[in-house]
Amino acid sequence: MSTFSRTFITRSLTAVVFVAIMLMGFLLNRYSFLILFILIAAGCMVEYQQLMHLVMVRFSKSKEVEKPNPVQRIAMWLGVSGILLMGVGGALPAHSLRIDVIGFDVLMISFVLIPLSELFIGSFRWVSVLFSLIGCLYVGLAPAFMIYFRWQEVNKDVQWIPVIIIGCVWVNDTMAYLTGSLLGKHKLWPAVSPGKTWEGTLGGLLCTVALSFAASWMWPLFNRWHWMSIALLVGISGTLGDLLESGWKRMAGVKDSGRLMPGHGGMLDRFDSLLVATPIVWLYVHVWMFR
Known part of the structure; x- marks a missing residue:
């Protein structure tokens, strides 16, 4: 083999x-x-x-x-x-x-x-x-x-926000990778993450927002603009979280944060986007959605 x-x-x-x-x-x-x-x-x-x-x-x-x-x-x-x-x-x-x-x-x-x-x-x-x-x-x-x-x-609809955040992170990461592989030419921050491109980042962000717009019709938990705002915030902050963890790994001189998941690295490698995106979404929910 x-x-x-x-x-x-x-x-x-x-x-x-x-x-x-x-x-x-x-x-x-x-x-x-x-x-x-x-x-x-x-x-x-x-x-x-x-x-x-x-x-x-x-x-x-x-x-x-x-x-x-x-x-x-x-x-x-x-x-x-x-x-x-x-x-x-x-x-x-x-x-x-x-x-x-x-x-x-x-x-x-x-x-x-x-x-x-x-x-x-x-x-x-x-x-x-x-x-x-x-x-x-x-x-x-x-x-x-x-x-x-x-x-x-109190508000049962809020219980679904973790699912929305995880879904947006997954869509953003997947579509950024696919878009970057097909169209990527301009590096986003080569010193920290050589594989990321501006084309891939924008492609992932646009796909995430577009999918949230479609989901808001099929699953009307919140106002459509709240759906799209959460998707936009997750896409931007999730990318920043990925770059932050990549920077720490470069400073530490390692490729992966751990070996817990063979072939995928460690826990930080899997949840770096989530760690930054979730507090941003929580802030948005409390400032704009339920003020």
């Missing part, structure tokens, strides 16, 4: 398993959805910490960064846990147990521990603190907002 055939079979089997797990998490019930995005957040956090440690080692002349800071890593896990609790609590009725308040307290404890952890190792590096604080928000916000949408009890 040729190398190409083995690679194709590996990628195909991984994709089937990945899609099956995602569908089961989405469609079973809201608890399976919660577990799914807790696992996604955990996988992304592991890979983010690995990437940022490689970046620090590569660009620092100090031997102190050769070993990860365990206190800081634990504090980051606390931060993401707090954000996830806020996502669950924010969707529950006001008279229920205020899980969101508990989550906020845990997040604040994390934000205090992260800079203190630098003092525990005998030094203080603002870059390490900044990467850690950013990591809590980067990894935690999107899963928390996904959970928030899915667990909504």
